[in-house]
Each structure stands twice: as structure tokens, then as C-alpha cells.
Amino acid sequence: xxxxEIKQLLFEELGNLAPEADLATVPPDADLREAxxxxxxxxxxxxxxxxxxxxxxxxxxxxxxxxxxGRAVDYLTAKTKT
Amino acid sequence: xxxxxxxxxxxxxxxxxxxxxxxxxxxxxxxxxxxxxxxTDKGAIEVEIFEEAIIDRLLVxxxxxxxxxxxxxxxxxxxxPVPVARVAAELPAATPAxxxxxxxxPPEAIAPPAAKPLxxxxxxxxxxxxxxxxxxxxxLERGMDLSKIVGGGPDGAVxxxxxxxAAVTAKPQPAERGIDLxxxxxxxxxxxxxxxxxxxxxxxxxxxxxxxxxxWLQAANAGRPPAERLLPQVLVLRAVATALRGRPGxxxxxxxxxxxxxxxxxIGTAVAIRGGGLVAPAIHDVDRLTxxxxxxxxxxLVARVRAGTLRSSELSDPTVTMxxxxxRGADVLFGVIYPPQVAILGFGAPALRPWIVGSAVxxxxxxxxxxxxxxxxxxxxxxSLLLADIDRFLQQPxxx
Numbered sequence: 001x002x003x004x005e006i007k008q009l010l011f012e013e014l015g016n017l018a019p020e021a022d023l024a025t026v027p028p029d030a031d032l033r034e035a036x037x038x039x040x041x042x043x044x045x046x047x048x049x050x051x052x053x054x055x056x057x058x059x060x061x062x063x064x065x066x067x068x069x070g071r072a073v074d075y076l077t078a079k080t081k082t
Numbered sequence: 083x084x085x086x087x088x089x090x091x092x093x094x095x096x097x098x099x100x101x102x103x104x105x106x107x108x109x110x111x112x113x114x115x116x117x118x119x120x121x122t123d124k125g126a127i128e129v130e131i132f133e134e135a136i137i138d139r140l141l142v143x144x145x146x147x148x149x150x151x152x153x154x155x156x157x158x159x160x161x162x163p164v165p166v167a168r169v170a171a172e173l174p175a176a177t178p179a180x181x182x183x184x185x186x187x188p189p190e191a192i193a194p195p196a197a198k199p200l201x202x203x204x205x206x207x208x209x210x211x212x213x214x215x216x217x218x219x220x221x222l223e224r225g226m227d228l229s230k231i232v233g234g235g236p237d238g239a240v241x242x243x244x245x246x247x248a249a250v251t252a253k254p255q256p257a258e259r260g261i262d263l264x265x266x267x268x269x270x271x272x273x274x275x276x277x278x279x280x281x282x283x284x285x286x287x288x289x290x291x292x293x294x295x296x297x298w299l300q301a302a303n304a305g306r307p308p309a310e311r312l313l314p315q316v317l318v319l320r321a322v323a324t325a326l327r328g329r330p331g332x333x334x335x336x337x338x339x340x341x342x343x344x345x346x347x348x349i350g351t352a353v354a355i356r357g358g359g360l361v362a363p364a365i366h367d368v369d370r371l372t373x374x375x376x377x378x379x380x381x382x383l384v385a386r387v388r389a390g391t392l393r394s395s396e397l398s399d400p401t402v403t404m405x406x407x408x409x410r411g412a413d414v415l416f417g418v419i420y421p422p423q424v425a426i427l428g429f430g431a432p433a434l435r436p437w438i439v440g441s442a443v444x445x446x447x448x449x450x451x452x453x454x455x456x457x458x459x460x461x462x463x464x465x466s467l468l469l470a471d472i473d474r475f476l477q478q479p480x481x482x
Binding site for chain 2: 018019020033034037039040041044047048051052058059060
């Protein structure tokens with residue numbers, strides 16, 4: 001998938017979890033758990049949604065790769081490359 | 083002839099606004115059916131019934147603020163006949179209700195822990211059209227009856243544009259405001275002030291080595307797709323419930339008659355609300371659930387807190403409360419007991435700490451458990467034993 005498609009998908013899913021957050025102002029290196037106030041259940045739902053939409057395996061060991069927008073874009077781009 | 087009354091929804095709530103009837107006169111209901119929705123400081127609450135009956139009359143209009151204890155509907159048993167004249171009179175009327183804007187004051191009472199069957203099937207939600215929180219809010223603000231609005235959203239869900247459209251043709255009525263975080267803050271303040279005034283708290287804490295439990299969880303989750311993975315909170319819930327089974331002095335209600343321990347373990351589970359606010363609805367019979375069932379209940383509960391659709395029994399009958407600060411939280415929680423309960427357990431953020439294992443220092447995942455107990459019922463010795471039990475059960479995470 002293209003980078004901007006991944007980014008749009010990420011913003012959509014984060015927007016579902018945190019409707020009040022202004023995602024455009026979140027720095028790409030900010031920890032999402034703090035920047036958009038995600039608790040462990042929110043984060044799990046985030047992983048579930050990405051797994052469902054992209055059809056990729058996201059083991060727990062990789063959760064750290066999804067902690068910021070910047071890292072998540074890199075990780076998902078690499079994972080969806082065929 | 084019986085009555086269906088506005089239940090107590092916890093020590094910090096005295097009234098709610100009736101926003102939706104899900105049953106009509108003549109409908110038969112059974113235990114656990116959701117009969118009405120009331121809007122409160124804690125969001126929209128689905129009010130359940132605990133008996134088998136037929137709805138006779140609806141006594142309260144939509145948009146009316148009703149104090150706890152107010153009869154909402156009259157009931158009749160299956161064998162009681164309906165006067166023919168009334169059936170004829172009520173059939174064409176869509177919202178039969180007595181005009182009674184000021185409902186009678188309730189007797190001051192704490193709702194008894196409602197006995198109910200093990201678990202409420204989540205399927206009961208599917209029996210009526212779904213309503214988005216935004217639609218519910220708009221309908222409440224404008225005093226509109228949601229059951230008369232045709233849903234145009236996914237699966238016939240009523241969404242905000244449906245309500246807006248219906249509002250153009252409907253005559254607007256003044257109605258009181260619904261969800262209000264400032265009101266919720268005041269309600270929390272009132273309940274906590276009562277707690278601090280009436281309950282002689284004592285506080286204990288104990289660091290718990292979570293390394294084994296974390297490793298067990300990682301192994302258990304490794305083979306599971308994300309939707310089936312467990313959160314650490316589930317292991318803690320289970321350990322707390324197992325420990326409480328052997329220590330009844332921490333599980334129950336303190337009322338005018340003194341302490342009444344509860345046979346059943348309904349753990350009020352603190353869930354933060356986006357934008358501020360906190361609610362601790364019950365997960366029922368935690369000690370009887372498997373870890374997977376517990377995870378399902380927790381997921382369902384958090385989703386419904388976020389959507390603002392809790393059920394009355396979840397708010398009225400927790401027998402104890404548990405609050406986990408999560409991985410980004412502070413390291414210890416000093417809880418305030420939620421009356422009429424007698425204990426609250428807190429769990430700080432797990433973190434890697436230098437720990438003595440055998441005779442050497444090793445990095446271990448440590449979580450500090452805390453207890454606020456009620457000195458009218460227990461003391462620090464019993465509390466220490468409870469925390470030790472929780473520690474012990476957390477060292478055997480896979481055991482039933």
C-alpha cells in the first residue's frame with residue numbers, strides 16, 4: 001500500500017477510538033497512548049482494527065512498532081509490501 | 083399488580099431522565115429484559131426488569147426527570163385480565179402515559195443487590211434498532227421519542243441525521259440536558275464526600291511480582307489473533323475474585339443494618355470516560371467466569387461505557403470496586419471506597435524494577451496493589467491477608 005493510504009487508514013482508525021483528538025496536530029514521534037489518550041483496551045482495539053483492515057499479522061512483540069504515528073506508518077508500509 | 087420502578091444507579095445518582103421506552107403496554111417481559119432507557123450523568127442507562135410480567139401502563143412521559151424509586155410502569159401478571167375498554171383506548175395511542183411532569187419523591191433507600199441470572203446475554207441489545215450516541219443526545223435535547231424515528235444508518239440504526247430530519251416535522255419540546263460531565267463531576271464529588279464522611283478508611287499496599295503472569299499471558303496470546311487476546315487486567319480481575327471468595331469481609335454492602343456480605347462477586351471495574359469522568363460498572367460473578375469470558379465482558383463493558391449504554395444493574399450492584407491505572411499510570415492508587423461498598427482495590431502501572439530474587443538482584447515486572455478497607459468491617463490484618471492472597475493467585479495465572 002502507498003504511504004498516504006496507510007496514513008489515511010491510521011487516522012481513520014485512531015479517529016474512531018478518539019473522536020475528540022485533533023490528529024493533524026499530533027507529532028509523528030509522540031506516544032499515541034499519551035497524545036490521544038489510548039488505554040490498553042483502546043490500543044488492543046486499534047490492533048484488532050488494523051489486523052482486520054490490512055489482513056496482516058501483528059504479534060504482541062510488535063506492539064512497540066505502533067506506538068507512534070511515524071513508526072506505525074513505517075511498520076505497516078513494510079508489512080503490506082508484497 | 084406490581085410496579086417497575088426507577089432503580090438506584092449507585093450512591094452518586096439520585097435521578098435520571100426517561101428518554102426511551104423499549105416496551106409497550108401489553109408486552110410481556112422476563113427477567114433481564116431492557117424496558118426503558120434513562121439518561122444520567124453516567125450516560126444512557128438501559129433499565130432492566132427483574133420479574134416476569136406484562137407491561138400494563140407506562141406512567142412516565144419521555145423527557146421527564148424521575149427520582150430513584152419512582153414507579154415508571156405498572157405491571158400485571160400473566161393471569162390478570164386487561165379491562166376491555168382500556169385495551170381499546172390504548173391501542174391507537176403510540177405513547178400512552180400519564181401527564182405527570184413532577185414525579186413523586188422516592189423513599190430514601192439503597193437498592194438491594196438485585197438477584198439476577200448468571201450473565202445478561204449481550205444479544206438482548208440486538209432486539210431493538212440501534213441508536214448512535216449522537217442521535218440519542220439530539221433526540222433527548224429536543225424531547226423526541228426515538229422509537230418513532232426511522233433509522234437510515236447501517237442495519238437500520240438511528241443516526242443523528244435521521245433525528246435531525248425527524249425534528250423538522252416534529253414540534254420541538256423543551257427537555258432537560260442529558261450527559262453532562264460537570265454534573266458527573268458533582269455526582270462523583272457527592273459520593274466521595276459521603277464516603278470520606280462516613281467510612282473510616284485504612285490503606286495498605288503490596289508490591290506484586292507480575293513477571294510470571296506476564297510471561298504466561300505472552301505465551302497465551304502468541305497463538306491468538308488480536309481479537310482473542312487477553313489483557314493483563316483480566317488476570318488481575320480473576321485473582322481478586324478468587325481471593326475475595328475466601329475473604330467475605332471485603333465483598334458486600336454496609337447499610338443501616340450493618341455489613342451484609344454478598345454471596346456473589348460483582349466487581350465494579352473503573353473505566354475512564356473520554357473527556358473526563360469515571361464510572362465503575364459491575365462485571366457480574368467474576369469468580370465463575372473463564373479468562374476468555376472475562377475478557378469478553380470487559381471488552382463489552384468498556385465499549386458500552388464509551389458508547390454511553392450501561393445497564394441499570396451494572397451500576398447498582400457492584401459488591402466491591404477495582405481500579406487499574408494501566409501501563410501509563412502512576413505506581414500506586416489510594417482508593418476512596420464507593421458506598422455502600424466496603425473495599426476498593428487499586429493496581430498501579432506494572433514496571434520493570436530491580437528486585438531481589440534468591441540472593442541476587444534481577445529485573446522483574448512489579449505492580450503495586452493497594453487496598454482501601456472499611457474499619458467498621460475489617461482491619462489491616464485481614465486486609466494484608468487479602469492482598470497476599472491476590473499476590474498468590476497472580477503467581478498461578480493459568481490455574482482455574
